[in-house]
Amino acid sequence: MNVPSPRPLNSISLLWDQTSEHQTTGITNPISSLSSTTAVTMATAGSFLQRCHRALTKIPRLTSQLTSQPPRKPFHPHHPRLLTTSTTTTTTTTALTDLSQPLPEVAPRTRLTPLSPSYYTGSPEYYDNLLALQDLLRSHQALPTIHGDDAPVVKWKTIDEYRLIVGDRVKPSRYNKVIHILDRLNRIDPAIMPAETKEVLALYMRPENQALGRKIERTTDNFGRAYAIGRRKTAVARVFLVEGEGEALVNGMPVNKKFSRLHDRESVLWPLIVTNRVDRYNVFAVVRGGGLTGQAEACTLAIARALRIHEPALKHALREAGCVTVDHRQVERKKPGHLKARKMPAWVKR
């Protein structure tokens, strides 16, 4: 009962938990599990996997629950798991606190029960991990969040690094699911983020995260001008935005002389129109390349960016108006042997 047997990972035979073994293996002592916790929190990237192994071997198993109850369904949204919120902790905590107590005798059974509820999923390691994260997320669902832009900048482990953790069978889409949950957890208000969550998130971060978080702050220059560049199609617009009375010059011309189409003129001034700042700023733009539509919408992007330098609080409004979205599409080049980018000459017999 008190001998924790270090087991090799992923060996099928050991995934099976035989009831007859429960008396010999099973619950580790609480002290060792404590030390493993600290080890995990201080884990570095290099020995990560080994630590994981060690931690794995020391997981206290709720053998009583597993064996005395019928096998659980793989997933149920309201199923109490090992990690739950305060509302569901009652049973779990008692189970955990009872760990030091000797387990009640269970009648030996011959039927084999998979230890993991995701045993039949094909990649049980991944799904266990995902389920645990989902549990964590569900338990913190009600905590207030902040906007994604204000959340601390984090770089998660790449898919290759993640594969090292959970095994090889992780498709990018599955990896994305995990990242999605992590991003959501990261958006919990930092002021009240539970320490437990912080630790969990730390496990998935890349070590170079300390270098992040220092963004180059763009400011207006000493003349009060904000400078920004925008591109669309093959046009490039450089824009100086100053506080003023609403004059707009594009290539030295008023907007109505540069752009004869009303639609294009509206496009140029769209960031200012939407935020109702047409008469607050003067625009001086230089546009090169491309056609009229490209030039007009390059101006849009540049003005929106420059406006954000003046007033960062306009970010959401401009995003909603579609002014800060970069459209990087360009004309596809013509290829030799083709008539256009893709068109092939008509087939001629002989």
Add this chain to the structure above:
Amino acid sequence: MPLRTVFLQPSTLRTLPRYASFTPRLNPALIRGFASKDIPPPAPSKPVGPNQDVLPPVSEEAALTADIMGGTSPELEQGTPIGEMLKRDPAARQNAPKVLKETPGTKREYSTSATPIEPPPSDTPVDVVSSTAPASPPVSVDAFALTVPGAKYPLPQLPLPSCSHLKHRYSTLLEQVTNFIMIGGRKAKARSLVDQILAHLRTFPAPKPREGTPLLPGTPALSTLPLDPVQYLQTAIDSVSPLVKISMLKGGGGTKQPVPYPLRLRQRRRFALEWISAAADKKRDKLEFAERFADEVVAVVEGRSSAWEKRSQVHKLAVVSRANVIVNPGRTVAPSKIKFPMAVL
């Protein structure tokens, strides 16, 4: 052993009592679903003015005092004329508010009605420009900058009104008409044609209502339509659009069965546009496309377009072949969700 809780060991839970560390920092207003029952719900966010939480009127107070002290209470039903009180009491006259000191009947230059203080809307106040010169906005810039960090002027209210997106500036109907008219990707040309159509709708004489034209219910009076050409166009297109389409399904024995299918709004509009432009193409006595199209739109509203016949033809065939309707046409639509517009036929 599975890796199920590799990073989430239950043992950590035991050593770190949940919420113990950050409970004091909890702000109940910030957390949803955590509010306990014994804490009263927070007060409504409407701010309270300085004179809204004050003592009851003088007469009521006097009546209460009289109740306790056993004196004669003032007449509550009629109220005590404040002028009388001021006449009786010289001290009150001195301390009376400025409003009362003035003779009644003269016009005051300030308001005495106690309206609750509303915070200024975050959107820029709608300020009608005076006829002589455009006035500056009333919100002082400096005061605002102190309140909202990162903004120099009042922020627009989010979400923005519809048609504020750079790529979706026009209503869905106009966008569809534009794309329908467009040939060879010349969108600017198509837009100008749509503008011309709308301009023609403004200048043509107002449509005359005709009995038996099944215009959409809720259509405004026809005489007002020319002033709102988009509404005009929409009335015409949505009224004449069919509810179903008939597709011929191969039946047994080399026959074909007409099967009616319900249409979505966009599909319906497309059918209407096809019919209207087909009818417009037949007009040879008009110079331009826009003029012909606009004329046909008027004809639709007046009920003399050939599009109406096409519509009734489709509907009649749909009624006749209603036995062929496929009730569960696909796995995507549940049978209960199908809105087959039989009643309207």
Add this chain to the structure above:
Amino acid sequence: MVPPILWRCLRTPPITHPLKPRPRLHNFTTTPPLSAKPLKPKGPPPSSKMKSGIQRTQSNKIRIKKEPIVAQKPAYEPGQRKELRKRIVLSNTNAIQVVLPTMTADLIGNEDAAGAMFALPSGEEDTTIDRLRALEAFQTKQHWPFFHRPCTLFRRETVEVGRLFERVMQRESTGEDGWANERAILHGYYGCGRTILLLQAMTWALQKDWVVIAIPNAQDLVIGHTEYELEGNSHLWLQKAYTTDLLNKILKANQKTLKRMKLSQSYRLGRIEEVQKGDAMKKVLETAVLDPLLAWDAFNVLLGELGLPGSPPVLFTLDNLNQISIPSKYRDPAFNVIHSHDLALPNTFLAYLSGKRSFHKGITLAATSSKCSRTLALDAALEGREVDPYERLDPRIGPSIEGAQIIHVDSLSKEEAKALMDYYSESGIMKDTVDLTTFNEKYAVSAGNPRDLFSTCLRMRQ
């Protein structure tokens, strides 16, 4: 081009509208016109997908049924399209009526009125609008069909045009024995309202009983659409048909004034016709209108009489000045391009504009155009800059507008734009009231250009 000799053969030439195409009746033809095959009807419109003549039989053979050829009535009579295109609608019963003060002659030079809308005079007896219509002062693309009645904006530039009137009238009132001539060119960017300013000037002139002579579009003179012939003495090319048309307009617009004008001496029109001293000018023009041969002489009589003391004041306008600053489309017998200034009518107008000829009292007003190919010489002359000798510019353009005052027509000020937008809003063009947000947006998008401002207001965001 019809040789003048042929004209003389015909005693009374058919009186036709010179700008309208004539019925195709050839005097000498060997083919009887009625036996000619009727024009084949054009195919069905491209969008119709029905193929009426083709029927598939059961044997999968295509049998084409021959349709009998039916003489199809053409969709348009000759000249009908042009008429439709040039049709001017001045009112819209759908629009909401806006009560506005009338643009009277009292407002000439009134600075306080600047930035307000005024309605053109109309009423039971007032025929000003009809006369303006006769002068072709209204153009097709000027947004008149959107409003209940024609109204214009009184602008800063209108005040400046009013100053020209003021100066002439001052001379008139003081009774100075001098010549009072004002010459000006309205110049600005596209859609800035030059033609409307001409219209406002004509309105005032008609109300003051001036003689108004208007060439509504100089392009008609140079694109080779009217007949022309060389006049031997002056070496100028006369456009008699166009002149007849012009006289017709003058006659229609200035009936009252011309009736009062008496000839100071006898004149000879053409070879035969003679008008006596003391005849009304109206009679001269009425005679000339019937015969294109007399038109040019009659026009000269009119201009000559207007130059004498005691004659009524004149407003002589020409729109699209640029068009007569580029080579014309006419050719001389040696197939050389005829310079626009060698055409008699442009030459006459430019003589008045440059001050070579002058009325006794009058204003010569020209407006430039933006719908024209580049006229570098005129641009240089308008800017008044020194011409580089290596810049090979037309040397005749500069002197032709020498001395004329140049009125720069600018974009609208905010007050003017506000007045216009209020008017649009009241007429039902714009749905909602004009608030600061809308105003700023529209003004910025249009950059104060009147034409753009209108189209911006017309296109409402849904």
